[in-house]
Amino acid sequence: MQSPPSPVPRPRFAWASRNFRIQTAATVIGGLGNAGAPIATAFAVLEGGGSTTEVGYVTAARLLPTVLLLVLGGALADRLPRHHVMVGANLFSAAAQAALAAVVLTGGAPLWQLMLLSAAGGAGYAFYAPAAGGMVLESVAPEHAARAFSVYRMGLNAAQIGGAALGGALTAAVGPGWVLALDAGCFLVAAALRFLLETVPPVAAAAGGGMLRDLREGWQEFASRRWLWVIVLQFSVLVACISAVEAVYGPIVAKERLGGARDWGLAMAAYGVGLVATGVLMARWQPRRILLVGNWGVFLFGVPALALAVSAPLPVLAASMFLSGVGVTVFGVNWMIALQQEIPPEAFSRVAAYDEFGSLSLAPLGTALAGPAAGLFGLSGALWACAALSFLLSAVVLLEPQVRRLTRRPTAGPTAADAQGAPRTATAPTL
Template identity: 85%
Template sequence: MQSQPPPPATARLAWASRNFRIQTAATVVSGVGNAGAPIAMAFAVLDNGGSTGDVGYVTAARLLPTVLLLLVGGALADRLPRHHVMVAANVFSAVFQGALAALVLTGEPALWQLMLLSAGAGAGYALYAPAAGGMIMESVAPEHAARAFSVYRMGFNGSQIGGAALGGALTAAVGAGWVLALDTVCFLAAAALRFLLEPQAPTAPAEGGGMLRDLREGWQEFASRRWLWVIVLQFSVLVACVGAVEAVYGPAVAKERLGGAQAWGLAMAAYGIGLVATGVLMARWQPRRILLVGNWGVFLFGLPAVALAASAPLPVLWASMFLSGVGVTVFGVNWMIALQQEIPPEAFSRVIAYDELGSLSLAPLGTALAGPVADRLGLSGALWSCAVISLALSAAVLLEPEVRRLSRRRAAPDPVEPADPHPADPHPAPAATATATATATATG
């Protein structure tokens, strides 16, 4: 029997809309700079005589305006063309990141200066993130969600590998200021790409009510789904712990006994490899219980803290970072599918804003307290605490029935590939409100 020729490349990529391709490319470009910037910032503080606590304060200064402005960003992104919001946010972040790079390159910046400029960059992210999440959700058909979200995350996560390794190497070779300058260039390049996105009509009603009504409607969509706010509550503490490990404790341990910025950059690159490698799996694997499977990945988040606390050798640390990346992708892809499936498109960005707000709400406090906690418990004690909390939260969230039961809905067969021989559960868990169908972002 003569075999059928493979479908042409255009058919194989028919699921990838123009906006999806542009947004994915722009995310890769900005991701390269963003992955190296936290490493550079941590060592900019430490190399200028700052303490572990100072690193936490600078990180908290970046996160605080993000938390405060996310809801504004969500309301704007559901009311204005999302690509306009993203371009403006990228340019805004580039201005503050460029000023930060210039400050580090030209002298010994004061702590308050680093905190102020970091806060400006954090405000830019608050305006960008809800619009970006809404745009990527809107550009993907539900029947192609698993493949599209896996490819998107593979692109983003791949940029984390190169960005982290490059950021660590450049910080060690030429200094933190040049890495921050590279991040500025990446922001501007991403803004130029996003300028090419095809305009999407605002989905929020234009007449009456204003932003406060929009935010109330977004809150109703968020709060009416128990599985959604339970996981966001879990991540509010989890992100604070993981953030303290990655932004404060990891660089401090690397400087103290692992050889400095380059060693930590390679550890972050191992994390990125785990993210990308698992993306290949998630493009094909379609588990029925999407949140149950996603949360099994969350159990891996605390492994780097265990390795650092146990003074493990570099290969063990790199392995733990790799497995943590595996867990993030397993969770992230399933989370994006759940949100796109359950949230109405006109509320995408507002629900994403509440998701990110809740998930990041304790992150500034976590990083600000990271130094004092390490002073009191020691680095090892602080790291063990983060590991135990991460494991306990991963187990506790499984007590919620909606998390265990939420199922992937049956999708139309892929026109290019055969239908899944193991279809989704024909009796999925009911949506928590009358308005259901599609959204999201990957938390963490």
């Protein structure tokens, strides 16, 4: 009697579609340049004789158009093929970073030029980000979402490690202009890869209606979920504090008390190690209370501000950045699972845009006021305030029952929002 044939083993990443692999590869390449660019921009201002306040102004100039244009970017990403939106945004960002690199390399760039070109880069991100989240969502089946988000973030976070360390080292060795030029090149390569993505027809476009109707429907999806807008309100203040710490105070402390760009790049690389190490855990761990667990990670966001406030040596600062990276991944993966589980796919990019719009809304103000706050309270005082606000907000948001109770559900089961009686305007995602 002939024995039955042995089953053919499935490839380890059989769940990862071609689009997911390409998008992840493009994200890794783009992330290499993006991780070093903020370091280079901050030190370009400082090496040109700029002050703490001017570093804050340049950072705010980048964030402001992102905030203003995110909602429009989300609407376009739900109406047009998402990879077309991403390619266009990447090409625009490449041009903006190349122009910024040119003015820095030629020397003596006035503040207004740095702010204008930084703003152009922020505008490119506003159109890229909502489309990118939607592309990952539609590239995998719901039962593989946790694994996909973890792998995707591990790739991005690995690029954060290499890009931050390389960006800091290159800024110290050859100057910030070449790091910005490298970022422009990474954007070009990422755009070329995303050009190869297969088109997925946009659901919202087929339904008809104008842009204002799309925005209104996206807002209804966003506002009908209390857990969603409560956390976005939390992050509006939290991100303002983190942006001030990472984009303004961190480089200043590194320049005045540590070894400059190289040491700040190493600290940011330690942050990336925390992101990647926790990504391995999150690919396997599936906590039941997804937002409750995610918010425990948010408590770690304020640790770097404490280390900078007490002028901790580089190893302690690196450890604090590592812990912050752990918290970001714990929150980020659980947050994406919550969105994937609760938001209809045809509205995902618009809801993600409202999410990021709200989360970033105060970031330009936070970075613009970072310099004056340091002048008023002292650098250490401003850092202590950022840390205190981070911890306080992490505690306050747990007062919302939906944040504590939102539960991971089986793919085909009823949604947590349905169980809580929260209004829904569409069925759960089915991919």
